[in-house]
Amino acid sequence: MATPPVIDGAFARWLAERAGQALLDVRAEVGHDDPAALKAAGDKVAHDLLRTELARWRPADAVLSEEDDGSRRAWVAGAGAGGDPAPDGGAPPARLSAERVWIIDPLDGTREFSEEGRSDWAVHVALWSRQGSASHQLVAGAVALPAQHRVLGTDQPPAYPPMTVGTAGAGGVMPVRLAASRSRPPAFLTGLVEDVGAVLVPMGSAGAKIAAVISGEADAYVHAGGQYEWDSAAPVAVATATGLHASRVDGSALKYNEPDPKLPDLVVCRKDLAPRLLAALQRHIGV
Numbered sequence: 001m002a003t004p005p006v007i008d009g010a011f012a013r014w015l016a017e018r019a020g021q022a023l024l025d026v027r028a029e030v031g032h033d034d035p036a037a038l039k040a041a042g043d044k045v046a047h048d049l050l051r052t053e054l055a056r057w058r059p060a061d062a063v064l065s066e067e068d069d070g071s072r073r074a075w076v077a078g079a080g081a082g083g084d085p086a087p088d089g090g091a092p093p094a095r096l097s098a099e100r101v102w103i104i105d106p107l108d109g110t111r112e113f114s115e116e117g118r119s120d121w122a123v124h125v126a127l128w129s130r131q132g133s134a135s136h137q138l139v140a141g142a143v144a145l146p147a148q149h150r151v152l153g154t155d156q157p158p159a160y161p162p163m164t165v166g167t168a169g170a171g172g173v174m175p176v177r178l179a180a181s182r183s184r185p186p187a188f189l190t191g192l193v194e195d196v197g198a199v200l201v202p203m204g205s206a207g208a209k210i211a212a213v214i215s216g217e218a219d220a221y222v223h224a225g226g227q228y229e230w231d232s233a234a235p236v237a238v239a240t241a242t243g244l245h246a247s248r249v250d251g252s253a254l255k256y257n258e259p260d261p262k263l264p265d266l267v268v269c270r271k272d273l274a275p276r277l278l279a280a281l282q283r284h285i286g287v
């Protein structure tokens with residue numbers, strides 16, 4: 001058995017790459033005839049692999065995974081998970097007192113994974129640390145894009161600004177290329193696009209969209225209306241490691257390993273574009 005890297009950033013890449021390969025194998029084996037079966041098989045294979053390797057190589061760390069039972073429930077002090085009566089006496093989840101928590105989305109863009117020919121799906125592996133110095137406290141992360149044959153990671157942050165920026169978004173001739181969900185775009189998106197003079201780049205997977213901003217295929221990613229910590233933790237770790245702006249749509253800091261794992265909105269873009277985009281967002285979401 002191969003021994004994984006000791007350094008957390010390289011370990012995150014190692015994990016994401018392996019889960020990504022397992023997902024490619026599942027896609028090839030199961031096929032696309034039954035999308036629901038393919039989604040379920042992909043979620044399970046990637047989650048099991050990540051959980052097993054984390055238990056083996058980082059046994060002292062806590063894990064928050066999309067595919068864990070009860071992962072979406074908020075912890076409410078004195079009330080138990082989600083405000084329900086607490087059958088366990090109300091003990092908080094281990095992650096809330098842990099020094100280090102792996103925040104993982106074994107398969108982001110599950111819908112696109114099940115659609116033949118699409119490459120906008122990803123594996124997210126992020127590490128949150130109580131000692132983390134950035135406001136998001138993410139200290140390592142990797143995003144595998146298996147069908148794009150690439151892995152982005154904090155261990156080797158891509159160059160900033162992206163190579164393909166050109167004059168886009170700088171008030172020049174090129175419009176801002178705005179990546180957004182192809183299936184659940186924010187309600188204010190049409191108004192925002194008109195206001196900023198943007199062109200829309202619809203895509204699946206938060207990881208794939210943030211990867212597009214990191215590599216310069218898009219200038220910004222805006223989301224609102226619902227998401228969880230695992231949807232953005234790893235791509236935000238990589239984006240900020242490269243020098244990109246990442247925040248809530250009201251400009252406030254993204255926070256991870258919170259009692260409530262909901263993190264419903266975010267914006268990721270180049271730093272030079274952030275003031276203009278955040279000002280436009282204020283007009284459209286009324287913050």
Ligand SMILES: Nc1ncnc2c1ncn2[C@@H]1O[C@H](COP(=O)(O)O)[C@@H](OP(=O)(O)O)[C@H]1O
Pocket residue numbers: 066105107108109110111180181182183184203204205206224225226227228231
């Ligand atoms: N309104 C919403 N509520 C909850 N999750 C949402 C959401 N909109 C997007 N997401 C989640 O964010 C991820 C990216 O979404 P999209 O592809 O639409 O941009 C998806 O993760 P999963 O594929 O891991 O479920 C999706 O489930």
Ligand SMILES: [Mg+2]
Pocket residue numbers: 066105107108109230231
């Ligand atoms: Mg997701």
